[in-house]
Amino acid sequence: MRKHGRLILLTLSTWLSVQSAGAAAAVHHARTRHSSKAVSPPVTTAVQASHPMGAAHHDLESHAAESVVVHTNVSSATGVTNSTPGGGLMPPQTVAKSRSGITRDFIAKQSPTSNPVAMIANLPGVVYSGNDPLGTNDDQQGLSVRGLDQTEIGYLYEGIPSAAPVYLLPYTSSTADNENIQSITLTQGSPDITSPLYNAVGGELSESLRDPSHKFGGLANFSYGSFSLKREFIRMDTGDIGHTGIRGFLSFSARTADEWRGVGQTRRYHVDGKFVKEWGEGNKASFIISYNDPLQYYLRAPTKSQWSRYGVNYNYADKFTKGSSNYYKLQENLHRTLILGAPVNLSLGHGLKLNTTPYFTYATGYDNGGTTLSPDGSYYGNQPAGTLQNTGAVGNNSFSAISIDRYDLYYSGLNTTLSWQKGNNTLAVGYWYSYFDQSEPSLYEALGPDGQVSSMYGQWAIKTQDGSLLSQYNIHLIQQTNSLFINDTYKAFNDRLTLTAGFKETMVTRQVTQNIPGANYQNGQSDAAPLPQVAISYKITPHDQIYVNGTTSFRLPASIMSYVDRYSVSTGVQTRSHTVNPKSEYAIGEEIGYRHTGLVNVSLALFNYNFTNRQINTTTYASGTPVTESINGGGQTARGAQIEVGLRPWHHFSPYVSAQYLHATTDNNLQVGNDYIRSAGKIAVKSPKVTVAVGLSYDDGSLFGAFNMNYVSKQYSTFMDDESIPSFETFNLNFGYRFHNYMYLKHPQIQLNLMNIGNSGFLSGVSGLSTNAKATKGVYGTTIAGSAPTYFVGGGFAGVLSFTTGF
Structure with a gap:
């Protein structure tokens, strides 16, 4: 059997190499023959094989990876070079783990309103659960990779951890506008050992910002489309500033659009900036700023029965009814962020290199919802609130109010790696420190006679009889993270064999207070995890590589609500008890893979993962406000295979196909109250067995277009597998034309x-x-009542027309 496997692999490798050589010769002949038709002088593009973004912190084993030089006749204002296989969906990789990515060749041709999570939907193992067709609502969207949701995927922006350290939702619109994103890389299954992440059991999503141009100029984009979309974008590049070696850019965008279902208008203002100084050989310092100011409304998430009855019309009311909490303006939410970073890469000589990234992020906003309150029968914690103040008009012994979840988040840190290359060996050591401070009080504010809200921040909040602010929770959390790592890479046989071993110890401490009567005041958790990694790769030929790896990762619960008590405002009954030392999720994974690069590019991988204390996030509601909760899903096993095939541009065409098969099961019976449901052996939630993506792009330098299709099979929404959503397909199309200067x-x-x-x-x-x-009998014979899951509603059809020019 082993001989047959080797024969098949050798045959496949030989056939692909022959095809690549023959087609490359044909392409060279065709380009030579038609060189007079080129729209611009040929552009030479160096594509980094292992890590196209060139981020400050990346896999140390790929430092000496080769570059693939591609000649292309495409020149554009948007950064498209038409050099990446698969129409920008398959940049070459050499690192010894599953890794996929997208480049400007794909990003620039997507809608300017889209976000990074939506744009990676074609990559192997990715399931994107969109909630609007324009990709503007990243507060209510889902992402999973190999069955692991978005809070289990580490998100880096220029080496900066950009997801809030407890909730861990990516909020990808907080980072760069699409016009400024150079590339996005997805590492399925495990993070890089140098990455400043502690939650990445499902992989790592890394976004890279474009470098400023050496020449003065700019870019402008104007977009209009469905749902009254209007968007403007402008960017200015300084070019090289005198003889300082400094260059930079600043950009601004503004967008407004109606919600695709229901009513309400969203808006977003965004600023990006990057300044760079390079000197000597391998020395670079950058300063990065991104500011985001979005406002939108929550879309109502239906149960299956509500979806069957109402379809896309299951929405919040467009007009206020006295005594009702179902008014859409009460669902307003805002997540304003400021990201600052200063990556520095220094070449110290004698094989020494120092990479360090200090960063700071501030986020503030609110997540609101509607509710009704009793003026004299409400509770503050477990104590009667008495006669409430600031209630406005009261009728039928109740009044409508807005439930306000206000938050302020500060997180900063420093990630540093020192590496030393001596001969065939590269040794690296590093340290990451992060400090996170979160304040999150809940407030209530009475509505005006027509449903008006005086202040979404609760400036005129309802008070109890003794003057305290009526609140369901008042939480303050401080988290500190310390991580030490060491990594060694050895290359042999003229760099054909690469051996890598690393170890990381990550220590996380959380301190939480809940300042509500009757609630446990102080809680917290300290945990440390040893995280070894090993990897081996071997280049069979310059175009063929095999690899195997073993990795570990862990994650704490991704919800501040896991640590506090909560009480019903209407009854004073405790609705949630705080968890003492919740168990952290720990994962052990193995992969074996094969890659071929050339005209035809192929990537294959088999993977196996075992999880303990699998942490699964879900959305619940507290007084009408959506909050994130974490469920301990016990043990889980996931096994599967993925494939990616992409063609380098050939006669201007670049096809792409990716697919994954996944078999993920829950290993334990889960506790519900004093009993257990019989969930052992059931298919895991949010884990479709089959996902497929197909793409075809065309670009001759002037006329361009692309078609992309995604298929996702059935997904279960309960641990008992007694409810699911059916498979679905999405189809996207883009086309355009570039004019002469x-x-x-x-x-x-x-x-x-x-x-x-x-x-x-x-x-x-x-x-x-x-x-x-559905109601089910537990292991001990108790009848456990069923509860209905809720779902994201994928967007309907939308179109966006864009006009773009450089200047």
Whole structure:
């Protein structure tokens, strides 16, 4: 059997190499013959094989990876070079683990309104649960990779951890505008050992910002489309500033659009900036700033019965009814962020290199919802609140109010790696420290006679009879993270064999207070995890590589609510008890893979993962406000295979196919009250067995277009597998035309994006999980009542027309 396997591998490798050589010769001949038709002088592009972004912190084993030099006749204002296989969906990789990515060749052709989570939907193992067709609502969308949700995927922006350290939702619109993203890389299954992450049991998503141009100039984009979309973007590059060696850019964008279902208008203002200084050989210092100011409304998440009855019309009311809490303006939410970073890469000589990234992020905002309160029968914690103050008009012994979840988040840190290369060996040591401070009080504010809200921040909040602010929770959390790591890479046989071993010890401490009558005041947790990694890769030929790796990772519960008591404001009954020392999720994974690069690019991987204390996030509601909860899903096993195939541009065409098969099961019976549901052996939630993506792009330098299709099979939404959403497909299309330079306009172009073609709405993912949807008998014979899961509703059809030009 082993001989047959080797024969098959050798045959496949030989065939692909022959095809690559023959087709490359044909392409060279065709380009030579038609060189007079080129729209611009040929551009030489160096594509980093192992890590296209060139981020400050990346796999140490890939430092000496080769570059693939590609000649292309495409020149554009948007950064498209038409050099990446698969139309920008398959940049070459050499690191000894599963890794995929997208480059400007793909990013620039997507709708300017899309976000990074939506753009990676074609990569192997990715399930994107969109909640609107334009990709603007990243507060209510789902992402999973190999069945692991977005809070289990580490998110880096220029080496900066960009997801809030407790909730861990990516909020990808908080980082760069699409025009400024150079590339995005997804590492499925495990993070890099140098990455400043402690939650990445499902992999790592890394976003890289473009470097400023050496020449003065800029870019402008104007987009209009469905749902009254209007978006403007402008960027200015300083070029090289005198003889300082400094160059930079600043950009600004503004966007407004209506919600695709229901009512309400969203808006977003965004600023990006990057300044760079390079000197000597391998020395670079950068300063990065991103500011985001979005406002939007929550879309109502239906149960399956509500979806069957109302479809896309299951929405919040567009008009206020006295005594009702179902008014859409009460669902307003805002997540304003400021990200600052200063990556520095220094070449110290004698094989020594120092990479360090200090960073600071501030986030503030609110998540609001509607509720009704009793003026004299409400509770503050477990104590009667007495006669409430600031209630406004009261009728039928109740009044409508807005439930306000206000928060302020500060997180900063420093990640440093010192590496030393001596001969065939590279040794690296590093340290990461992070400090996180979160304040999150809940408040209530009475509505005006027509449903008006005086202050979304609760400036005129309702008070109890003794003057205290009526609140369901008043939480303050401080988290400190310390991480030490060491990594050694050895290369042999003319760099054909690469051996890597590393060890990381991550220590996390949380201190939490809950200042509500009757609640446990102080709670916390300290945990440390040993995280070894090993990897071996071997280049069979310059175009063929095999690899195997073993990795570990861990994650604490991704919810501040796990640590505190909560009481019903209407009854004073305790609705949630704080968890003492909740168990951390720990994962052990193994992969074996094969890659071929050339005209035809192939990547294959088999993977196996074992989890203990699997932490699964779900959405619940507290007084009408959505909050994130964490469920301990016990043990889980996941096994599967993925494949990726992409063609380098050939006669201007670049096809791409990716697919994954996943078999993930729950290993334990889960506790519900004093009994257990019989969940052992059931298919894991949010883990479709089959995902497929197909793409075809065309770009001749002037005319361009692409088609992408995604298929996702059935997904379970309960641990008992008694409710699921059916499989679905999405179809997206884009096409456009680049014009010749005209006066001060450089490579102006027009582009049309059509999203969700043929869809009028579908269930795209699970929003709120349930242990069981139907009543079931537990292990001890207790009848355990069912509860209905809720779902994301995938967006209907939308179109976006964009005009872009450099200057």
